[in-house]
Every structure is written in structure tokens, then in C-alpha cells.
Amino acid sequence: MILGIPVRSRRGGCQLLQPDLLTEDQINEWHQLRKDNVLIAKAWRSHFNDRQDFFLDEAVDKKEISIHKRDLILLMVRQ
Numbered sequence: 001m002i003l004g005i006p007v008r009s010r011r012g013g014c015q016l017l018q019p020d021l022l023t024e025d026q027i028n029e030w031h032q033l034r035k036d037n038v039l040i041a042k043a044w045r046s047h048f049n050d051r052q053d054f055f056l057d058e059a060v061d062k063k064e065i066s067i068h069k070r071d072l073i074l075l076m077v078r079q
Contacts (some may be wrong), residue, residue: 039065043077 039059046053056070065073 035064036069040073040076043073047077 039056042053042055046055056065056073059065060067060070
């Protein structure tokens with residue numbers, strides 16, 4: 001597992017990687033992917049509950065995500 005994510009070993013089983021064996025870039029990438037997945041989940045929830053939430057616009061204003069990423073999330077949810 002990488003910070004809670006299972007990783008397949010070459011022998012077919014799963015192994016647990018220690019967080020101290022990961023590079024700083026790998027840790028940062030994992031955190032960024034997790035934040036993106038949380039935003040996608042919130043977008044799906046608001047879309048199917050027919051609510052107009054502006055959390056993606058707020059994330060763009062706070063420079064957490066780019067306008068391009070916001071548009072991609074909205075495109076994915078609306079299709």
C-alpha cells in the first residue's frame with residue numbers, strides 16, 4: 001500500500017510500502033490526486049442532487065485547481 005493504496009508486488013500479492021521509502025514527489029502526487037478525487041466526488045454529488053454548488057469556482061479562486069481542471073471535472077460529470 002502507498003499511504004493506504006494497495007500496490008501489487010511482482011509475486012502477485014500486495015505489499016505495504018513504508019511512507020519513509022517514498023519520495024517527496026510521490027507523496028505530493030498522492031495528496032494532489034486525493035484532493036482531485038474529493039472534488040470530483042463533490043461534483044457528482046451536487047450534480048445528482050440538483051444543487052448548484054460553486055465549490056469548484058472557489059477552488060479556482062483559491063488557486064487550488066486551474067480553470068482547465070475545473071472545466072474537465074464539469075465536462076466529466078455532465079456527460
